[in-house]
Amino acid sequence: MPHFSIEYSANLDDRVDMRAVVELVRVSALETGIFPIGGIRVRAIRCETYAIADGRDGFAFMAMLLRLGEGRDLAARKKAGQHVFDRLSHYLDPLFADEGFALSFDMTINDKETSWKRNSIHDLLIAEARHG
Secondary structure, X not given: OOEEEEEEEHHHOOOOOHHHHHHHHHHHHHHHOOOOHHHOEEEEEEXXXXXOOOOOOOOEEEEEEEEEOOOOOHHHHHHHHHHHHHHHXXXXXXXXXXXXXXXXXXXXXXXXXXXXXXXXHHHXXXXXXXXX
């Protein structure tokens, strides 16, 4: 259950292709090898109303949160997280040269006792792989 939620300031609309960001995060997550393809979700949430630092209009942010199921050790999580963050950060390098940009990435682990899921995507992908 690797679910990535990316909140971003609306003033990034003209500077960042969010479809490309979502796809980059999805592919980067797959590249780590620790996330099941059928569980990956990446969503971008545009924040219309926000305040940053001293209130300057030009400041922008992107804050990504990854919610994970239990079962991966800290070393694997750190390595995977660093890979995704590095790929995203590199893609967004031009924004750091602008007036002001903040990028953050955090992981949380869901307690399996209080996390419910129902997903037919895994079975579909397995069946497609078997039948070509």
